[in-house]
Amino acid sequence: MGTVVSFAVFAGDVSPATARGAIEEACAILHAADATFSTWKPASAINRLRRGEAGLGELPDEVAEVLDLCLAAHRRTRGWFDAWALPGGVDPTGLVKGWAVARAAAAIERAGVAAAMVNGGGDIASFGEPEPGRAWTVGVQDPRDEAALACTVSLRGAIATSGTYARGDHILDPRTGEPASPVASVSVAGDDLVVCESYATAVAAGGGELLPALVAAGYAACIVEHGGDVRATANFPFAT
Amino acid sequence: MKRSPSSPRVGRIRRFLRPAPYVATAAAAGMLALLWYSPEGQEGGGGIDVLNGASIANPDGSSAGASPPVTSNAQLRKEEAEARRYAIPILDGPPRTVVGDTEKIWRKHPFGELRVQVTVGGGRITDVKMQHLDTYDGRSEEIANFSLPALMLQSVTTGNAKVDGISSATYTSQAYERSLQSAIDQLRG
Numbered sequence: 001m002g003t004v005v006s007f008a009v010f011a012g013d014v015s016p017a018t019a020r021g022a023i024e025e026a027c028a029i030l031h032a033a034d035a036t037f038s039t040w041k042p043a044s045a046i047n048r049l050r051r052g053e054a055g056l057g058e059l060p061d062e063v064a065e066v067l068d069l070c071l072a073a074h075r076r077t078r079g080w081f082d083a084w085a086l087p088g089g090v091d092p093t094g095l096v097k098g099w100a101v102a103r104a105a106a107a108i109e110r111a112g113v114a115a116a117m118v119n120g121g122g123d124i125a126s127f128g129e130p131e132p133g134r135a136w137t138v139g140v141q142d143p144r145d146e147a148a149l150a151c152t153v154s155l156r157g158a159i160a161t162s163g164t165y166a167r168g169d170h171i172l173d174p175r176t177g178e179p180a181s182p183v184a185s186v187s188v189a190g191d192d193l194v195v196c197e198s199y200a201t202a203v204a205a206g207g208g209e210l211l212p213a214l215v216a217a218g219y220a221a222c223i224v225e226h227g228g229d230v231r232a233t234a235n236f237p238f239a240t
Numbered sequence: 241m242k243r244s245p246s247s248p249r250v251g252r253i254r255r256f257l258r259p260a261p262y263v264a265t266a267a268a269a270g271m272l273a274l275l276w277y278s279p280e281g282q283e284g285g286g287g288i289d290v291l292n293g294a295s296i297a298n299p300d301g302s303s304a305g306a307s308p309p310v311t312s313n314a315q316l317r318k319e320e321a322e323a324r325r326y327a328i329p330i331l332d333g334p335p336r337t338v339v340g341d342t343e344k345i346w347r348k349h350p351f352g353e354l355r356v357q358v359t360v361g362g363g364r365i366t367d368v369k370m371q372h373l374d375t376y377d378g379r380s381e382e383i384a385n386f387s388l389p390a391l392m393l394q395s396v397t398t399g400n401a402k403v404d405g406i407s408s409a410t411y412t413s414q415a416y417e418r419s420l421q422s423a424i425d426q427l428r429g
Contacts, residue, residue, distance in 0.1 A: 119407075124407055138407050140407050141407065
């Protein structure tokens, strides 16, 4: 996946050994996901599939699971998220990071840890509260200034941010194959990080038409425009 | 349930954190994971006790041997087991700075080179800096903006806003990660 993942963990009532074991399990999940889905590694399962060397039945079950999620994301975003858009075969990279981060957070939650936040290069999954009655506070990076925040979010659940500022060409309009950059960045918050990530990518690529559907599905979006203005759906959980 | 600074629950977390700053590495899988203890928030109200960590995937496994091809769930489980076995403590001790390898930046063609330096102390990573950066077409500044200390250091204060994390659309240079990993390999010694 080529990114850095950070953890904030409150052990709560579980033992230190349990909390540490949960973090190690989360790391192992991330490493395994990277080994399976990295398009940088020639021997990864996803590359074997892309080269036609192996069918889904011969690959880890996770490959079929992720491709199903890509298909669902394609439907959910009316084609704005498209893992099949580029030449070279299916590329689930745009969704795998969120999927892996969510799995890592779920493993920590299963261990009985009170609260944790897993941040995979800006895609965040969380559960619990860092302090009683306080949600996680997450900053949305200002697209024009790495050291500044565009806004802060009171987060319960997940948030993903997609943008055109970090690497000018990393979101393509699947309908034209051309770079799309109508907005500087889009953050989507809600329960499921994979859904957040698919909506954020889709809206950033030009799918502003999806905003009503996104809200109807229980998600909230915040858009930072190139000029620095911040617009958001009415349900977006800004921190006060 | 109210949790005050003197409650047994918080005490237990602190006992866990104080003696246990460590880095866990998983060299066999061409991966590296690190965890560090963040002391932020232990002074004064409104702070948080956190255990921070980072997991860095080495994009090609070159510094630690190539990963075996993953062909089955059994293989995946084996890799997970290996990743667990390589957890060792390393961030203890006095502050020190190490410099990573110089790595080529690729974008279809060689595009430039960079080198990072990592400073650790008090059981945590305190700084990650681009020590050297040179691109062949003068776009060094753009690459520099791909660096990620803000994400790694987790607790960032901007104005009066104390945040637990940053959501962003990051792009991290593969060369940056390779250099960072080589620096952390040195710390592992």
